[in-house]
Amino acid sequence: MMGPAHSLSGAAAWLGVGGAAAAAGHAMPWPVLVAGALICAGAALAPDLDHKAATISRAFGPVSKTLCEVVDKLSYAVYKATRKPGDPRRTGGHRTLTHTWVWAVMIGAAASGVAYAGGRWGVLAILFVHMVLAVEGLLWKAARVSSDVLVWLLGASSAWMLAGVLDQPGNGSNWLFTDPGQEYLWLGLPILLGALVHDIGDALTVSGCPVLWPIPIGRKRWYPIGPPKAMRFRAGAWVEVKVLMPVFMLLGGVGALFALNLV
Secondary structure (H helix, E strand, O other): OOHHHHHHHHHHHHHHHHHHHHHOOOOOOHHHHHHHHHHHHHHOOHHHHHOOOOHHHHHOOHHHHHHHHHHHHHHHHHHHHHOOOOOOOOOOOOOOHHHOHHHHHHHHHHHHHHHHHHHHHHHHHHHHHHHHHHHHHHOHHHHHHOOHHHHHHHHHHHHHHHHHHHOOOOOOOOOOOOOOOOHHHHHHHHHHHHHHHHHHHHHOEOOOEOOOOOOOEOOEOOOOEOOOHHHOEOOOOHHHHHHHHHHHHHHHHHHHHHHOOOO
16 A cells, blocks of 8 residues: 555544444543544554655655665565565565564554653654654645655644643543553554554555464465455555545544544
């Protein structure tokens, strides 16, 4: 999938979680719903950190470009070290390590760790990174004609305002974890979910996605999970733009209505 579809699917997924939480009697305060949806939208771009041409590689200038090169090499090294006889030979690491459930869990846990150990500045850092990515994904047309500095300023101001709102009593900093210092551990959840939604989206395309690694399937450890090939599509194809993106928006809207107890 392309970046905009990934971000929309991430936002829709968190809004759906909000609806499920409300149905289970543990409704999210609206700031948690909004912040989580934006974080998940940004996190749904992050697995492409192994691709130098992806949206995330451009999002933070030379820093993200360098990081993409490092992650690509790391992913390729892990692929070579763990491939089975049935896995094809590759020349790069795209759609390997960062497109697995293991990576999703690791990155979600790491974010929770940063929020716990870093306090307010750790929370602000997580929010800033994902607000910038959310702008790049959800407002892709505007982001591409704007300067990077403007996008960063929008991300920074959004992160600052969201942190301020979440910190207010009853607004959700302790929505899930109430012990002192643990209030923002929940920030890892939309990040984990965004990565998994990205993998599911890529599994729908012609190449599939090795989301189950390192669980072996037959003679492959990097088995590209996906629906029957007749049901797959190429990234950016009409079915993604004309069908899936409107469906994601519709599902997100329905999830938000349930999450806010409006239906």
